[in-house]
Amino acid sequence: MTTSEESTATRRTVLCRAALAALGLTAAACGGGGASDEGSSAPTTDKPVELGDAEAVPVGGAKLYADKKMLVAQPKKGDFKAFSAVCTHQGALLDQVEGEVAVCPRHGSRFQADTGEVAKGPATKALPSVPVKVQKGKLIAG
Numbered sequence: 463m464t465t466s467e468e469s470t471a472t473r474r475t476v477l478c479r480a481a482l483a484a485l486g487l488t489a490a491a492c493g494g495g496g497a498s499d500e501g502s503s504a505p506t507t508d509k510p511v512e513l514g515d516a517e518a519v520p521v522g523g524a525k526l527y528a529d530k531k532m533l534v535a536q537p538k539k540g541d542f543k544a545f546s547a548v549c550t551h552q553g554a555l556l557d558q559v560e561g562e563v564a565v566c567p568r569h570g571s572r573f574q575a576d577t578g579e580v581a582k583g584p585a586t587k588a589l590p591s592v593p594v595k596v597q598k599g600k601l602i603a604g
């Protein structure tokens with residue numbers, strides 16, 4: 463690696479870490495390599511976060527937790543799935559749920575809330591999943 467390449471990589475790493483810190487995420491997504499913006503917003507949290515009452519998530523639907531940048535679906539009663547609510551296209555925060563689909567306001571990508579898969583582009587990558595469990599009636603993600 464040349465000095466110029468090292469400088470670019472270091473600057474990219476610093477910018478990535480700063481961006482992730484602003485999102486409250488870890489630097490796990492700051493690996494080198496990938497030339498695409500897609501997938502650069504993996505939702506690994508530093509530590510588990512409580513999202514509130516599990517029953518706030520409708521059965522057969524989903525709920526967005528904008529402040530935590532999380533999307534939680536409950537396809538069947540007691541079966542919760544959580545994903546990053548950061549669009550894999552260019553990083554906008556998903557802002558609404560329509561039935562079982564979460565929608566990005568920036569360019570209209572739609573994601574299946576129960577799988578994170580792309581239902582409509584321009585995004586091409588699924589939302590990264592996040593572990594989720596219920597403890598004493600509260601959803602714990604991460």
Ligand code: FES
Nearest residue numbers: 549551552566569
């Ligand atoms: S940032 Fe979400 S569709 Fe472009």
